[in-house]
Amino acid sequence: MLSYRNRRSDCPEYERAPMTSKNQTTSAFSPSFRQPLTLLIPCWRRLLLGLLMMLITVVIQLSIPRAIAYFIDHAVRVDDRDWLSWAGWLMVAVLVVHAGATAMRLYLFESAGATMVTALRQRLYQRLLGQSISFYDQHRIGDLSNRLSADVEQLKDTLTMGFAIALRAALTCVGGAVLLLLLSPALSLLMLVIVPLSFYAARFTGKKLRGKSRDVQQQLADCNQLAQESFANIRLIHAFNQQRSAQQRYRQATDDAKQSAIASSRLLASYQGVTTFIQYLVLLVTLWFGGQLVLAQQLSIGELTSFILYAAMVAMSATGVSWFWGEWMKAMGATERVFQLLAQAPAQPLAAPADDQHTPATPISGDIRFHNVSFCYPSRPEVAALTQLNLHIKAGERVALVGASGAGKSTIASLLLGFYQPASGQIYFDDIDAATMPLAQRRQQLAIVEQEPSLFSGTVMDNLRFAVAASDRMSVSDEEIIAAAKRANAHEFIQRLPAGYDTHLGDRGLQLSGGQKQRIAIARAILRDARILILDEATSALDESNENQIQQALNELMAGRTTIIISHRAATIAQAERVVHLRAGQVVPAT
């Protein structure tokens, strides 16, 4: 007899999902600069128009100091009131254009951000759905949902508004620098020394920020995971009086995240301090040196005024560009895992290819054969769940799988459903090697009633329709759904719900009892009308009063189908024509 301890497997080293897990906060994966920019492609029209608006505002902004210089040096010296009011109206008109272009620019960039973030979320969600079940065995749900929410949002802010602000700052910086050179090359040289300092400070801080931001994001994901787990297990927490310890764990996790966020803010604050100092230093030096030039009559007061305004503009824009560098680094650190996930190929052949979904399955009679199948779960490669298992279930046969907990009963169901692939050996459906069958087609032949059926938030009708929404029977009428519910003995209790079939089931279907959920699951299996039926502890939540009713429904469901019954209940096992005993991942030979 094999014991668990010596159930070591000859399973190959599984390829682990590359995404970092809880304790790995650093990753070798690093998105290129271009990668995030490709996300902007779907909204390029809006962005282009936004850039045009930005160009208008930059040109206006750059022309203001020159206009002021002209005003000081010429206009106020001539006593021409008509000219003054004409100039006033012109300025109002320019300001209106400036305000309009600013509003348009903001709207265009914000809406482009919303478009980008939606497209990214959809892509990421699709990628996640396409991963194998073993991927989910190895990743925490809280972590993944954080990628979809907080990480994506962070990228949006940087890529759209942040990018726009930086671009405007860069344009202003370059334009201002050219105008400064034209005004006074001597004074401009001073700027050449000081401005690069602010870029250097940005580069230095940016690198550090990237790492810190990645840590913050990971710690936030940890908090999210903790909260999700607590909410999902809220009954257990209350039953065991563990509210205080749950609170402590959450406090600890959020305090850790706070510490990292504070460290990040400290870095950012010091950087802001340094750049602000550089900014004002530029102004002071310009003022002092410019004053000398005015005294030497090499510069007019108007020119000095406009020079100072340009110098301030250039210094501020340089800070803006370098600020963006910091933000970019932060966003890259925070979203490394988003790009890691996007780069992760869907798990073929485990994932259902999209166009397979609608291809009708080649009908099979329901004959199943496991030939020398060995398997270990990718998250536990050191333990064999099945070892050289041989099992033949004839079409239409009703077989019960029994055995101690951990013997491998549910694993057989998971392999049939193609959640995992055998490490060695073959599974045949009607002599067709399952490995050669498109996964979606294989699944069309199977229906499962689980021990703890999952219900989605939505109406009862939605939850029933879910069984066939994307299968070979593309649509079913409400009447067919109600007929299935009647056959599953679910119709009566559904009718008693506040809005009948239109009653909204809460998160995870909490409003229903275990037995009611199982009847919904049976109705789903009836709707699927598959050749092979798997009942995984399907009657575990039934009391004696409704057991007979359910059993009737199940008998009708099982008629003419290959049925695999996984159960510990003698009454359920008695429904089988043959009982297969499993022990330590193998079939126990009949004595």
Ligand SMILES: Nc1ncnc2c1ncn2[C@@H]1O[C@H](COP(=O)(O)OP(=O)(O)OP(=O)(O)O)[C@@H](O)[C@H]1O
């Ligand atoms: N998702 C998983 N990841 C890693 N190991 C798993 C996973 N599911 C099951 N196992 C392990 O595989 C072995 C077989 O488990 P399986 O769930 O098939 O047993 P079972 O006979 O259905 O047990 P039970 O009657 O308790 O449901 C056990 O050692 C179990 O710990």
